Amino acid sequence: MEDSTSLSQKKENQPLREAMLPREEGTAASPQDPRPQSSGPWEAEPAPDARPRPRSSCAQSPGSRGPAAGQGASSSPPPPLQLSSTLARQNLGAPRQPDGASSGVSDAGTALSDPLGPSTDEREWAHRSHSVEDTGPLAWQPNSSSKLCQPKELPSGSVQKEGWSCHKDPGQPESRACEASTSMLDIAVQNAKGYLFQASSKTGLNLYDHLSNMLTKILDERPENAVDIIENISQNVKMAHFSKKLDTFQNENEMLPTYDIAEGQKALFLQGHLEGVDQELEDEIVENSLPNIMESAFYFEQAGVGLSTDETYRIFLALKQLTDTHPIQRCRFWGKILGLEMNYIVAEVEIREGEDEEEVEEEDVVEAEERDNGQSDADREEEDELPKSLYRPSQVIPKEENRTGANKYVYFVCNEPGRPWVKLPSVKPAQIVTARKIKKFFTGQLDAPIISYPPFPGNESNYLRAQIARISAGTHVSPLGFYQFGEEEGEEEEEVESGRSSFEENPDFEGIQVLDLVESLSNWVHHVQHILPQGRCTWFNPTPKHEEEEEEDEEKEEPDYIEQEVGPPLLTPISEDSGLRFSHHVPEIQNIPAWTTRLSSSLIPQYAIAVLRSNLWPGAYAFSTGKKFENFYIGWGCKYSVHNYSPPVPPPVYQEYSSGPEITEMDDPSVEEEQAFRAAQEATELAAQDSESEEDEDDDN
Amino acid sequence: MDTESLMLSLELAAGSGQGLSPDRRAALLTSLLLVKRDYRYNRVLFWGRILGIVADYYIAQGLAEDQLAPRKTLYSLNCMEWSLLPPATEEMAAQVATVKGRFMGDPSHEYEQTEFQKMSSEGEKPFEEDVVVQVKEETRLVSVIDQIDKAVAIIPRGAFFKTPYGPVHVNRTFEGLPLSEAKKLSSYFHFREPVSLKNKTLLEKADLDPSLDFLDSLEYDIPKGSWSIQLERGNSLVVLRSLLWPGLTFFHTPRTRNHGYIYVGTGEKNMDLPFML
Numbered sequence: 001m002e003d004s005t006s007l008s009q010k011k012e013n014q015p016l017r018e019a020m021l022p023r024e025e026g027t028a029a030s031p032q033d034p035r036p037q038s039s040g041p042w043e044a045e046p047a048p049d050a051r052p053r054p055r056s057s058c059a060q061s062p063g064s065r066g067p068a069a070g071q072g073a074s075s076s077p078p079p080p081l082q083l084s085s086t087l088a089r090q091n092l093g094a095p096r097q098p099d100g101a102s103s104g105v106s107d108a109g110t111a112l113s114d115p116l117g118p119s120t121d122e123r124e125w126a127h128r129s130h131s132v133e134d135t136g137p138l139a140w141q142p143n144s145s146s147k148l149c150q151p152k153e154l155p156s157g158s159v160q161k162e163g164w165s166c167h168k169d170p171g172q173p174e175s176r177a178c179e180a181s182t183s184m185l186d187i188a189v190q191n192a193k194g195y196l197f198q199a200s201s202k203t204g205l206n207l208y209d210h211l212s213n214m215l216t217k218i219l220d221e222r223p224e225n226a227v228d229i230i231e232n233i234s235q236n237v238k239m240a241h242f243s244k245k246l247d248t249f250q251n252e253n254e255m256l257p258t259y260d261i262a263e264g265q266k267a268l269f270l271q272g273h274l275e276g277v278d279q280e281l282e283d284e285i286v287e288n289s290l291p292n293i294m295e296s297a298f299y300f301e302q303a304g305v306g307l308s309t310d311e312t313y314r315i316f317l318a319l320k321q322l323t324d325t326h327p328i329q330r331c332r333f334w335g336k337i338l339g340l341e342m343n344y345i346v347a348e349v350e351i352r353e354g355e356d357e358e359e360v361e362e363e364d365v366v367e368a369e370e371r372d373n374g375q376s377d378a379d380r381e382e383e384d385e386l387p388k389s390l391y392r393p394s395q396v397i398p399k400e401e402n403r404t405g406a407n408k409y410v411y412f413v414c415n416e417p418g419r420p421w422v423k424l425p426s427v428k429p430a431q432i433v434t435a436r437k438i439k440k441f442f443t444g445q446l447d448a449p450i451i452s453y454p455p456f457p458g459n460e461s462n463y464l465r466a467q468i469a470r471i472s473a474g475t476h477v478s479p480l481g482f483y484q485f486g487e488e489e490g491e492e493e494e495e496v497e498s499g500r501s502s503f504e505e506n507p508d509f510e511g512i513q514v515l516d517l518v519e520s521l522s523n524w525v526h527h528v529q530h531i532l533p534q535g536r537c538t539w540f541n542p543t544p545k546h547e548e549e550e551e552e553d554e555e556k557e558e559p560d561y562i563e564q565e566v567g568p569p570l571l572t573p574i575s576e577d578s579g580l581r582f583s584h585h586v587p588e589i590q591n592i593p594a595w596t597t598r599l600s601s602s603l604i605p606q607y608a609i610a611v612l613r614s615n616l617w618p619g620a621y622a623f624s625t626g627k628k629f630e631n632f633y634i635g636w637g638c639k640y641s642v643h644n645y646s647p648p649v650p651p652p653v654y655q656e657y658s659s660g661p662e663i664t665e666m667d668d669p670s671v672e673e674e675q676a677f678r679a680a681q682e683a684t685e686l687a688a689q690d691s692e693s694e695e696d697e698d699d700d701n
Numbered sequence: 702m703d704t705e706s707l708m709l710s711l712e713l714a715a716g717s718g719q720g721l722s723p724d725r726r727a728a729l730l731t732s733l734l735l736v737k738r739d740y741r742y743n744r745v746l747f748w749g750r751i752l753g754i755v756a757d758y759y760i761a762q763g764l765a766e767d768q769l770a771p772r773k774t775l776y777s778l779n780c781m782e783w784s785l786l787p788p789a790t791e792e793m794a795a796q797v798a799t800v801k802g803r804f805m806g807d808p809s810h811e812y813e814q815t816e817f818q819k820m821s822s823e824g825e826k827p828f829e830e831d832v833v834v835q836v837k838e839e840t841r842l843v844s845v846i847d848q849i850d851k852a853v854a855i856i857p858r859g860a861f862f863k864t865p866y867g868p869v870h871v872n873r874t875f876e877g878l879p880l881s882e883a884k885k886l887s888s889y890f891h892f893r894e895p896v897s898l899k900n901k902t903l904l905e906k907a908d909l910d911p912s913l914d915f916l917d918s919l920e921y922d923i924p925k926g927s928w929s930i931q932l933e934r935g936n937s938l939v940v941l942r943s944l945l946w947p948g949l950t951f952f953h954t955p956r957t958r959n960h961g962y963i964y965v966g967t968g969e970k971n972m973d974l975p976f977m978l
Contacts, residue, residue, distance in 0.1 A: 223873050223874065224873070228864075229872075229873050229874055231912065232862060232872060232873075232874045232912075233874055236874050236876070301720060301722065301723065302722050302723065303722060304720055304721050304722035304725060305718055305720060306715070306718060306720055307715050307716065307718065307720075308712045308713075308715035308716070308720075309712075311715065311716065311934075336718065338717065338929075338942065339929070340926075340929040340944075341929070341931065342931065343716075343931070343933075416933075438976075439973055439976055439977050440976075440977050440978075441929075441944065441977045441978060592754060592802065592803055593754065596754055596755070600722060600724075601722070601724045602779070603724060604724075613752075615754065615803065618752075618966075618967065619718065634717070634718030635718065636947060638977070640967075642801055642802045642803075643801075644972045644973055645972075645973035645976050645977075647976065
């Protein structure tokens, strides 16, 4: 094996040696120590019993090299390695005995050195030990580095000579080279190789393979200035080796989710083909519903917001899937809400008339149950005589009907395009009211609980819905004139005073100059109803309800007539939005306007678009080209406040009953009082008797 | 994010909605190249954008050969003309700490901050006095960028290595984190001089590789949970979002060298974090 491979490997050895020696250099100081110590006594002994010598030379090297290899790998010698080095040193002792029992560590070495003549081995060994004696570990370093460049030019035979001579004084190599026969050189090579082939007792790797792997890697990848990063390359090679062995099973597992989603998204891309078959379906879809997301994404990109192109397109496809599978009249890409673990992609849709009834039924059931509970409570109340709690939670404000107010639209969310869309429940006023008082991050799981003070009625899906309602109400704007009030409906509702709630597109809208849109905020109007502090868009008066339902005496206890809350009506310009006041105790220092407008490009103004950014809801944007417009939200779903969030104050403590005549008691009656009372009684009794007697007399009369 | 791979990086970071318009992108690609030449930086990073009310600040940073050396920060309002910012000092930070609210977008804007300071002159009882402190927006900008850098600038483990001579260099052989490592906060480091590393016990340090683990790891950040780590695009992209400084997005594609961070936000620290988690 050696003979056939040695020639080819000699060539390899050239670079190998180069690669190896710098490594030695770096770690030379510490691993050198054991060798002179251990070889010292050997040198003292005379040569004659040569047979065990080669073994010992091989056995010695793992011991002395052990720490060196260890340092190359982990650069901090862990205890086990030192242990093995001492073991190897013990092995050194063993071959001294004439029987020369071979040590387990030197298997590879013996295999190689067996065919060699004992005498040559001896000579070789003498060289090595000699050299170690001659030059101390410190003197070694400069020599080896100066010799490093030489071997390239020399023929392969003398390379080995030179390589070994690195360990010697600079003056000696020539004379040594002359002496050396070719066979001896071969043997030196074999020995070196033998050493390199020794497998590490810890990892089972050997340096030879490692070096050739490293070189393969370097030659394959051709990094710039490879010499600077040789340490890392060595480390990477080792790590690659480990991961190959350990991770084959794991790797496949951890790739699985990637494939799952790719599979899901493949369905998105494939749905187009399915439709091609169904001509009728396509005709239906012409009138629909799907918004042109790519167009608005283009404009938003001009504005410097929005998602990347491929993500937008996936969402586009996901929306198409949504509109195909649900009876949807109008659809819009609302935005993206970031979460801790996952994000939400939100679609705003209007469901076709009469097709969203299942939900209503469900809620009727719930309400009926609630009513039942109430009745049973009332029954129990009649039986009991002790006073029951008079506290009743303030009246639950009913939610708005579907298609009106804050529930005008239905929202679908999904975590990632390709995953199923989930319909969010309709929002209740109490949820909006509470959501205003808390500030939470979304987790990305719709069923996660919202732990907050005050307690939030619902889970994350309700909170998400409430925030969507708030953001929509605050930040959905359109250029002035794009929408107008519907004629019939509008007039009716004007009388109702609650503000008109519906609008339609203005067919005569001619567009607004982009510059005007940028310069004046009054050219933008809200087209989503303002949400009152009550949590609804239209005012619901809780007091008259009381009269109908509750008993009358309670009405007297709650005389506070709640004044109707009024917000800005629909289609109010956003210039009237209340901005952020910086500080209440030092007013007027910095008033932050609620909106920032900008032209998308200052360089080419004639084709620029107007970009509107909300300062109240960071992440809410709108653009308008004059004729077209779109709103978009991307962010954490939290409102901006100049001040830090402070949790709401705890509710007032309920006062105890004031101590009135019903609470306080009289002192116990004293003896005097009782006596006086008795006297009084007796007096009345006497009087009664008298009168009785009188009566008797009268009767007698 | 590196200017060389700006387009790719922007595409990757876009999941948080923090893009750049095409004209800004083009301008940056041109001007940062010139910045690199004129200031002789080894690397130029596009750091991000601070949203002001009137205008936005675009921030770039120049790095020397030693990646951990103090970085030079430049800002620009139009992405073409860059001006160098002075280095941040402790004094500035103290001054700026009183200023709240949004940036205006005008570097010469002065915040007037009335402060109640306790003045105690000799022999008299201390009385409170209104002191008007004037802070220039430029100072605030410097200080905020420095704070963000120290708090949330991050790199994946192995992207940089410490050379035996001391300076920290870009690791050419970095091939990205394996997917299993990419999900852990411990595989990301703060891109600044280590602070807590020195305080670790010997036992904790035992497993560290001195040429790679020379920085503070993210997993010990306070409060716990100040990072949101997500796998996007079907697990092919790791995105870390700072919750302490909302607006900072870090992205890394596992098994590739693409990584970087960008800050797009108002330049305000989220002090409400414990309430929001």
